[in-house]
Amino acid sequence: MKIGVLTGGGDCPGLNPALRGLVYRATGRGHQVIGFLDGWKGLLDGRHRPLERADLLEAMGQGGTLLGSSRTNPFKEEEGASRLLATLSRLQIDALVAMGGDDTLSAARELHRRGGRVVGVPKTMDNDLRGTDWTFGFDSASSVSMEALERLRDTARSHHRVIVLEVMGRHAGWVALATGLGGGADYTILPEEPFDAERLCAAARRAVDARGYALVVASEGAEVAAGLKGTSGAKDDFGHELLKDRGVGASLASLLERRLGVEARSAVIGHVQRGGPPTLFDRILSVRLGAKAADLIEEGKFGEVAVLRGEQIGSLPLEEAVSSPRVVDPPWLDLLHTFDA
Numbered sequence: 589m590k591i592g593v594l595t596g597g598g599d600c601p602g603l604n605p606a607l608r609g610l611v612y613r614a615t616g617r618g619h620q621v622i623g624f625l626d627g628w629k630g631l632l633d634g635r636h637r638p639l640e641r642a643d644l645l646e647a648m649g650q651g652g653t654l655l656g657s658s659r660t661n662p663f664k665e666e667e668g669a670s671r672l673l674a675t676l677s678r679l680q681i682d683a684l685v686a687m688g689g690d691d692t693l694s695a696a697r698e699l700h701r702r703g704g705r706v707v708g709v710p711k712t713m714d715n716d717l718r719g720t721d722w723t724f725g726f727d728s729a730s731s732v733s734m735e736a737l738e739r740l741r742d743t744a745r746s747h748h749r750v751i752v753l754e755v756m757g758r759h760a761g762w763v764a765l766a767t768g769l770g771g772g773a774d775y776t777i778l779p780e781e782p783f784d785a786e787r788l789c790a791a792a793r794r795a796v797d798a799r800g801y802a803l804v805v806a807s808e809g810a811e812v813a814a815g816l817k818g819t820s821g822a823k824d825d826f827g828h829e830l831l832k833d834r835g836v837g838a839s840l841a842s843l844l845e846r847r848l849g850v851e852a853r854s855a856v857i858g859h860v861q862r863g864g865p866p867t868l869f870d871r872i873l874s875v876r877l878g879a880k881a882a883d884l885i886e887e888g889k890f891g892e893v894a895v896l897r898g899e900q901i902g903s904l905p906l907e908e909a910v911s912s913p914r915v916v917d918p919p920w921l922d923l924l925h926t927f928d929a
């Protein structure tokens with residue numbers, strides 16, 4: 589068989605290991621793999637390259653994606669579906685693997701509905717896909733932000749300051765949760781909960797009184813004030829609001845400085861979270877999911893996505909994975925707030 593693959597949406601560590609898993613499993617069984625460049629854009633335009641084992645010798649430790657990525661939504665244009673199907677047929681691709689988050693996998697589901705033979709591999713640092721215990725990229729990104737928090741702790745302690753670390757995650761608070769829990773923040777703010785300025789200030793006050801500084805983690809998508817600075821309403825191809833300039837961290841730092849009378853700063857680490865080598869957890873998860881994608885194709889399970897359930901790699905319909913975002917649930921919130929009460 590001739591298998592096509594693309595990586596779409598925001599890049600994250602684990603994509604190259606997932607490609608390695610796919611290519612080694614597929615070529616080991618006599619199939620050929622070609623990669624489309626820059627996500628759906630490359631498939632629309634017919635830009636591709638062969639993918640062989642030699643391309644993936646060092647993939648396990650490499651962040652980003654060697655195929656490139658984009659946030660192109662192929663169904664935004666009327667001709668999109670027919671252009672995708674035309675490329676697949678012209679290149680005689682028997683099956684396509686789409687590696688991505690909710691947007692990329694929604695497009696994969698759409699293509700499958702229109703007759704495309706597609707399977708999915710779930711990736712996103714946001715960890716907000718349904719049906720899989722964890723998505724790869726999340727552990728790596730959260731480990732980076734946890735380390736950033738540790739570094740901020742040193743300077744907060746030295747200067748007796750309050751420091752707010754703003755992390756990515758869009759409208760799911762998984763990265764903030766993991767950063768706050770893993771890094772021992774004094775307070776963590778997630779988009780899943782109504783913002784409570786009183787609780788925040790009380791927790792920060794307690795920390796300052798106890799040891800002279802406080803650390804707060806906030807998710808970029810949290811609603812911490814009306815009309816946040818920088819909220820532009822600009823949207824990407826899939827209709828998501830761009831959150832990068834909302835200024836959540838800065839707005840919280842100024843609130844805390846005003847209310848506590850303690851010097852406060854904020855740090856936004858942005859795309860630093862998405863770069864660098866994958867953690868061991870993400871390497872193993874992604875290489876397993878990539879190999880599973882080749883299995884799904886051999887089994888003819890089109891319209892399915894490879895998932896992690898407990899310790900097993902399985903699959904479920906793309907429909908289910910993209911039905912609604914998976915957000916942080918009450919037991920996690922309960923655990924988180926055990927440490928700020």
Ligand code: F6P
Pocket residue numbers: 598659689712713714756757758808831832862
């Ligand atoms: O979806 C992954 C993510 O990193 C989000 O956490 C963040 O809001 C967004 O991508 C940033 O997108 P971009 O890289 O296009 O600015």
